[in-house]
Amino acid sequence: MKNLFIFLSLAFFVSCSADDPAEILSSAKWIDLTHDFDTNTVYWPKDEPYRHDTVFYGLTEKGYFYSSFKFSAEEHGGTHFDAPVHFGQGQKFIHQVPVEQLHGPGVVLDVTRQAADNRDYLVSVADFEKWEGAHGKIPHGAIILLNTGFGKYWEDHLKYTGTLKTGEEGVAELHFPGLDPGAARWLVENRNIKAIGLDTPSIDYGQSKDFQTHRILCAAGLTMYENVTNLEQVPATGAYIVALPMKIKGGSGAPLRIVAIVGK
Numbered sequence: 001m002k003n004l005f006i007f008l009s010l011a012f013f014v015s016c017s018a019d020d021p022a023e024i025l026s027s028a029k030w031i032d033l034t035h036d037f038d039t040n041t042v043y044w045p046k047d048e049p050y051r052h053d054t055v056f057y058g059l060t061e062k063g064y065f066y067s068s069f070k071f072s073a074e075e076h077g078g079t080h081f082d083a084p085v086h087f088g089q090g091q092k093f094i095h096q097v098p099v100e101q102l103h104g105p106g107v108v109l110d111v112t113r114q115a116a117d118n119r120d121y122l123v124s125v126a127d128f129e130k131w132e133g134a135h136g137k138i139p140h141g142a143i144i145l146l147n148t149g150f151g152k153y154w155e156d157h158l159k160y161t162g163t164l165k166t167g168e169e170g171v172a173e174l175h176f177p178g179l180d181p182g183a184a185r186w187l188v189e190n191r192n193i194k195a196i197g198l199d200t201p202s203i204d205y206g207q208s209k210d211f212q213t214h215r216i217l218c219a220a221g222l223t224m225y226e227n228v229t230n231l232e233q234v235p236a237t238g239a240y241i242v243a244l245p246m247k248i249k250g251g252s253g254a255p256l257r258i259v260a261i262v263g264k
């Protein structure tokens, strides 16, 4: 009940700005759903690895400490955000996605059991119907997060993606769960959500050849989050999700900092 109260308060604050945000947000628990960016960060087999180089670290000639680094990264690696233009011609780039689409009530779907038995598991309409049977209809403006359990394999690339190979050879051997295109279509046609994310490298499962799920979601103007983590800490309902990507002008995707806010 307390969770519900905090959730409703947050929703009210975000939609109406009429409550005391400092009180609500400072008393809530914030869960980080973001992986570190480092040299172990997972990128698509054809993509360049993440780079982080030292510009300066140490004492300057004037006697004070100073540090500064530079990084380079593909848009679609690590914990990241997909803009609708990623697979949707004429759809929004990252910088055009309104901030209102970057937050919403969380819906967490647990498919860890199914994905443990089948690395190629596709989250289905039946999974959503089962969730709704237990928790009620997916709320308007929801942000859906699929907990496949693969987040815990992050450090072990072979377990996480199914391959250690790079290039086309690596792409052919990707095996991880994703969202069934039929379920993507069902969500687009029957529910009103803002975004959907999961704890694998792609919303389309590893063996997808035509990225149908991405295409359906992007055509509907939805956004996606990939390689998120810590989903086992987020309740099925009652969390509020805030997902803020780097605002790259003309970007199709970007590194993402994503948090779940829940009642204590």
Ligand SMILES: [Zn+2]
Pocket (backbone or CB within 6 Å): 075, 076, 077, 080, 081, 082, 226, 253
């Ligand atoms: Zn992506």
